[in-house]
Amino acid sequence: MDAKTGSMGGCPMHEGGVRALLGRTNKDWWPEMLATEILNPNGPTNPLGDDFDYAEAFNALDYKALKADLTALMTDSQPWWPADYGHYGPFFIRMAWHAAGTYRTADGRGGANSGQQRFAPLDSWPDNGNLDKARRLLWPIKQKYGNNISWADLFILAGNVAIESMGGPVFGFGGGRADVFEPERDIYWGSEDKWVNEGVQTRIDPAHGFEQLEGPLAAIQMGLIYVNPEGPGGNPHDDEGMARDMKETFARMAMNDEETVALTAGGHTFGKAHGNGDASTLGAAPAGGDLAAQGFGWVSNQAHGGIGEHTVTSGIEGSWTNVPNKWTENYFRLLLDYDYELVKSPAGANQWQPINPKEEDMAPAAWDPSIKVPTMMTTADMQLKRDPAYRAISEKFRHDHEAFKDAFARAWFKLTHRDMGPKARYLGPEVPAEDLIWQDPIPAGTMPSDADVAAVKKKIADSGLTVSQLVKTAWASASTYRKSDHRGGANGARVALAPQKDWDVNEPAMLAKVIDTLNGLRGSMSLADAIVLGGVVGLEVAGARNVPFTGGRGDATAEQTDCDSFDVMEPQADAFRNYLPRKLAVKTEEMMLDKASLLGLSVPEMTVLIGGLRVLGANHGDRGHGHFTKRSGQLTNDFFVNLLDMTNVWNAVDGSGDEEYVATDRKSGSECWRATRADLVFGSNSELRAVSEIYAQNGAEKKFHDDFVAAWTKVMNADRFDLTYAKYHK
Known part of the structure; x- marks a missing residue:
């Protein structure tokens, strides 16, 4: 594990009915797509070379100049895609949100960690409509700063700068997301053969709730980031189902109710939705476009080009607040003070409009500030008023704006950084000093001396613990690691804490015996190190030679461990x-x-x-x-x-x-x-x-031995970001 690589998804299995490898592929959706994977039979390749160190390149970035250029871009409206209200900020917030919002807790896949929004299917999801234009607006900046900033980092930083440039609160930014250069083809996004905008129903049976939503999935319909804003299956009258969908899908993406309200309200304080035209005139998504479109999608064949005033994206039309290009307190005031009626947008989408709005509570038209138009709310927004739990949080934030600002800033930071793993992987001058519980904090460890290692090894070997017990305990600790979001692993010794110590797969009684014994033998060595060292002893007793051991792990406490967050990582099979x-x-x-x-x-x-x-x-x-x-x-x-x-x-x-x-x-x-x-x-x-x-051939014993020790050591050290990133934090 090093700072050079980005994360790639793998096979999409997780308990809950997932049909592994039977999900829709890019070729299913777009049969004419060029199959470049034929040139990469052994997996993805990196045009920057295997020796390229992104963390090192990022540390050489002129970060201040980059932020200044991004700030200038926010108001540099281009005729080929004019900025609403003269400000691209809301557009870039949506781009960053949708880059990060695919993260899901069940398998840690999705998220912004590798810049996947550039590739199919994500670049062509209906919910990502017209974000291809946001990425093209960023291209001159990416071109200028080159390999010092990845697309993955640039997406999120652009969202942060957008919020700051409109007066909104930001908690911080951590860089270090390394790009990949082809789609995560094996990640499971669902098995449906139609997109959300093609009349399909929600993925769940209302009679059974989310019990029938396939294991790792979080979005309610194919091609959505979260929920259908018009209502479950497009039904604007299903308040109970809408609130249910929001709570469960946000929970599956690591957000609680307060964070959900803060993100929804804060994000919708800015910008507008687009549905002021005929959606049937839109062309194919980027992955299905022709060569001349050069990767642009959803191009309208109307005479006016379907841009500016005539843009259609979600089909919903209008802004949520009366000042959509500034951070204000108006979202909750407008939502809670007005009664709303159901109306249709020009594109035919269901949305809610305030009844008899005051002139000062109407918004400027995005294309002409002299024109006043009504604001709107989606069916999802209305649940912040109608659902009792959401309503209580909304009322709290409405009357305590400072609490709302803090909650939004923290929730946005969590949304955009949740898949980055330990804080040791964060780079740059704006990394917050505060340790957050969802970052799975671990106290710094102390590197044991060679003499200490030798002494503890002898004690373990003489302890009466068996090879099986030592190997199983070390494996139970280290094999929780997952490269998708860099969570888990042996560092922290969380296998000795709830909930991991009670997982059936870890044989709690046996595990407790081994942990108690190691605690009595380890002296000043951390328990995390002693567990891994115990595995080394087990292998050596079994005849292994030259098994490496690198100490310096720390021990996490129960207070530093979010049990609910780790519960979803319990293996259903191993x-x-x-x-x-x-x-x-x-x-x-x-x-x-x-x-x-x-x-x-x-x-x-x-x-x-x-x-x-x-x-x-x-x-x-x-x-x-x-x-x-x-x-x-x-x-x-x-x-x-x-x-x-x-x-x-x-x-x-x-x-x-x-x-x-x-x-x-x-x-x-x-x-x-x-x-x-x-x-x-x-x-x-x-x-x-x-x-x-x-491995079965005559004379293969040495190769088997050496390969096993190497693979074992790789798993034991998979989470050692405290070592691999140490040089970047000096």
Whole structure:
């Protein structure tokens, strides 16, 4: 793990009915799209080269000059896409919001961390309509500052500068988001074959609520960032459903009710929605456009070009406040003081208009300040008034504007930084000093001396703890890491805290015994270091050689740990520990790929780790499945040798739902081994079998050993941003 790479999504499995790899691909949506992935058979490539260090480039940025240029851009209206009210600020706020707003807590995927809004499908989602123009407005600035600022950082910084330039509150900014250069093709956005604007209903059955919304998904319909602003499935009269959708989808994106109200009200203090025209005249989204459009989408074929006064984006028309280019207290006043009636926009969308508004409470037309037009609210906005919980928060903010400003600034910062991981990854002069609970803070650790490491290792080796116990505890701690949002990992030793200490997958009774023992042996060494060092001892007892150990981890406290935030990370399955408490709608082997992807593992790394963990006895509950060895607790390649042994024949165990299998000797018929799907897939899948054969060959013991130690060490150190980013904070 280093500061050079951006995060890439992986296979989209998560418990809850997700049909892995069966979601719609870019080719499904846009069959004529050029398939450039044919040139990258081994994964994405970086035109800047593998040695490019974005953190180093960012630290050389003239940050003050960049912000000055962004501020000037806000009022530099271009005739090809005129600025509403003469100010692009609201446009860039929406761009930044939608870049970050795809984040979801279930698998940590989405978000602004890699600049994915530049690529399909996100660049062509209906909810991202016309944001292609915002990105083109930014191009001269990106061109000027080059590799010193990534698109991913520029999107968010432009949103911050937009808020500041209109007098709004900003909590801070952290840079460090490295760009990727192709879509995250494997991330699961849903399986529907129609977009939200094509008449499809909400993804949930109202009778069952969100129980039927597929595991990692958060948006209510295909092509939305959050909810349908017109109401569930476009129904403006379903207040209960609208409030339900808002609360659950924002929660799945890491926001509580107060943050939801603050973000909605603060964001809608600025700018307008666009629906002053005929939506049927709009052309294809960027991914479906022709060559001459040069990546522009939604181009109108009307004589006036469909820009400025005639722009259609969401179909909703109008501003939320009477001063849409300044931060004011007016949003809550207008929402709460007026009664509203349902009307249709010129584009035919449902929206709410104040009844008999005072002239001073009307807004200037975006294209002509001398013209006064009514403000409006969406069905989503109306829930801040109609839902009792939201109403109480709205009333509070209406009467305490300073509290509203602070809540919005903090919620915006969380929205735009939630997927960046530990604060150690934040770069730049505007990183807030305050540690926030959602950043999973960890106290700085102390690097133990070689003598301390040697002394604690000897104590652990003499403690009576088994190879299995030491390996399972180290794995339980480190394997929580996920590269999607850089959460989890061994640093902090949160495996000893709620909720992780109570997760079934971690075998709480066994875990408590190991933790108690290590606490009694570690001396001044952190528990986090002792857990990882215990894994090293376990491997060495098992015969491993030259297992690296890098100390210096810190120990988090219960007060620094948001239990609710970590609850969503509890594994529903873990093939590395052969853990499957109940059959899922997703194939076990697909869950295995998802876990490996979140850990940042390659196919060979996943394969060698599972083979090694099996013979070391790392299965949950000492389950015998996949333990293909007569040398239990020793680091051997026996898993692969015996899996590929053609003297055995495999059959499913009756009643197991094809989750358990038994091997019998072809001649005698006697039982040899038991296995799960997560074991047998390494022999049945041709690609996995090809790797397994490498480790099963005669003379492969050393390669297996070296590859296992390297992959193990990678997982143990995956979250060591305190080390990899240290030089950028001097």
